Amino acid sequence: MKLATWNVNSLAVRLPQLLEWLAANPVDALVLQETKLTDDKFPHAEIEAAGYAVQWFGQKTYNGVALLSRSPAQAIQRNIPGLDDEQARVIAGTVDGVRVVGGYFPNGQAPGSDKFAYKMRWLDALRAWLALELQQHAQLVLLGDFNIAPEDRDVHDPVAWAGQIHCTDEERAHFRALQGLGLHDAFRLFEQPPRAWSWWDYRNLAFRKNQGLRIDHVLVSEALRPRVKACVIDKAPRRNERPSDHAPVVVEWD
């Protein structure tokens, strides 16, 4: 089974690139973030024509997530149960017996801001919910744009980013707490090239200079961990004309 996550930064703009990527990378499931579309505008017909079932959950202008799968997903959940949240950030479904949780984690803007407090609240609620989900689904994968660089080796310039958003102790503690549920960073199960990022700023020729962050992640449950065969960041779409600022992350297991 092959799965992927991709923050497309506007599906209206990136739909042609998504269809092109799916044709070249026929994954079994894919979660998207930052679709930035209200549900009535979601391009489900084009995605279905490409051979995928799709569930979507969006809003105007910001956020928005989707779950694409070869086999239709079951037991769809939108956002975190019990968390009063106006922002469309989570879509989960069961695909071929695996609980797939796709998330667009809050950015947080800056430590100390209201948005940072929301990020912390959201992460608390996510962890509490996932603890319950794991009781019911031994095979679970949490993937998406976490907006957290877990360690300094996930940051192109750790000194400049020290204490900045995505790199604060509080965010990293939340990432470790998710790992504490028995979720494993699939990317780090394997030897990886140094300076491997999933996001590069649009400014400053950051992609060309390979200045980025690894903030898009795939976390697999204990039951899945021994089956994982590979986890890679696909930089190819970042070389497109008008690319998303994020690259897809792809995971494969038996």
Added chain:
DNA sequence: ATGACTCCCAGTGGGAGA
């Protein structure tokens, strides 16, 4: 350097992202 780019909604600029 309070920047730089891209997207969105708007409307001849500003917020948000990361």
